[in-house]
Amino acid sequence: MTDTLISLISIMIGIIGANLTGFFVKKYSFGFTGNTIAGVFGSILCIKSFGRLGFDPISIMQSGSTNLLLFFLNCIVSFAGGALAIVFLKKVKEAMDTKKSRQMNLTNIFKVTSFLEGTSYILLLFVGVPLKYFAGNDVLVKSLGMPHGMLFLAYIVLALAIRSRMKWDMKTTFIVLIASLLPFGTFYVNKKYLKEA
Secondary structure: OOHHHHHHHHHHHHHHHHHHHHHHOHHHOOHHHHHHHHHHHHHHHHHHHHHHHOOOHHHHOOOOOOOHHHHHHHHHHHHHHHHHHHHHHHHHHHHHHOOOOHHHHHHHHHHHHHHHHHHHHHHHHHHHHHHHHHOOOOHHHHHHHHHHHHHHHHHHHHHHHHHHHHOOOHHHHHHHHHHOOOOOHHHHHHHHHOOOO
């Protein structure tokens, strides 16, 4: 096997995980196409995020032959990623379904995203980077890098989406956006601008 083939197998297993979850738990199903798309992205996200701990396709083939234990672990994480993706998407869809509470739910999602973005930034900055440069261990940086980047993008998009509901002027919007670049900045935003939302 090659690392490319292992990647394709991981994606297929994520698709299977999403579709089986949708088949056995009907309330989480988005139909075959929706489940398949969720499975692809769920498996890729999980393998990219957690596979760097040693079971990504390159690590599986590092010795020149397939490490079956790592391959099995990769398959389990891919399956779980596909299954969790449709559960996560269903929860987000339910939270945003009612028209009346849509903006309120978007604000709540922004609160959670800002907390997670701030936490991942602090972990990267104060734990991951010192570990990488002083101890030569880049596991935390590799594990948190992509999820933090996705949380950062979600934070920016959600901040702009709730701007009008929150009645933020340009100055406040600028402060909220810049806060994502500063350690503890998103916690400040939560406390100052979102406590009454």
